[in-house]
Amino acid sequence: MHNKNKIKQLVKNNCASYLGDKYGISNYCCWKDGSCVFLKQDDQQPSCRYFENGVLPIDEKLEREYKMERHMEVEFKAAKPKVNCKKCGGTFSANSNRQAYCEKCKKKNRNEKSKLWMRQNRQKQA
Ligand SMILES: [Zn+2]
Numbered sequence: 001m002h003n004k005n006k007i008k009q010l011v012k013n014n015c016a017s018y019l020g021d022k023y024g025i026s027n028y029c030c031w032k033d034g035s036c037v038f039l040k041q042d043d044q045q046p047s048c049r050y051f052e053n054g055v056l057p058i059d060e061k062l063e064r065e066y067k068m069e070r071h072m073e074v075e076f077k078a079a080k081p082k083v084n085c086k087k088c089g090g091t092f093s094a095n096s097n098r099q100a101y102c103e104k105c106k107k108k109n110r111n112e113k114s115k116l117w118m119r120q121n122r123q124k125q126a
Contacts, residue, residue, distance in 0.1 A: 004038075006062055011038050015055045045070065 011018050017031035027039035029048075037046035047070060056063045067074045083094040085102040087109075092102035101109060 003062055003065055006059070007038050007066070010055055010059060010062065011036055011051065014058055015051060017050055 015029075015036070017029045018036055019028045019030055022028040025035055027036045028034070029036040031050045032048070037048050038051065040046065052066075052072075056066060064074055066072075081094055081097070082091050083099065084091055085105055086100045087105040088102065090102055099106075
């Protein structure tokens with residue numbers, strides 16, 4: 001596992017379930033009711049849903065690396081605001097604040113534009 005130290009640091013500093021040494025268990029996690037999977041030495045590719053949903057998004061770069069390593073879908077809800085498409089009204093994740101159309105409508109717009117352009121061009125030639 002890459003970034004093991006960065007993940008450990010993130011757990012220790014930010015995970016609400018991480019309680020340190022408790023009940024005679026080192027690196028006790030109250031969510032797992034045992035040692036934190038990231039701080040155990042034996043796990044090659046530990047994963048924890050609590051950590052992935054609640055702690056990992058703090059570090060966007062680390063999240064991307066972590067999820068790519070595990071072949072998980074990388075999705076950044078916070079970075080991509082949900083927007084209503086101006087054309088069809090459907091919601092979609094915008095890549096930027098200026099994006100007004102969903103991917104489907106964007107493609108349609110482009111096709112219409114190129115069709116129009118072709119028609120105008122043809123008329124000019126005729
Ligand atoms: Zn649309």
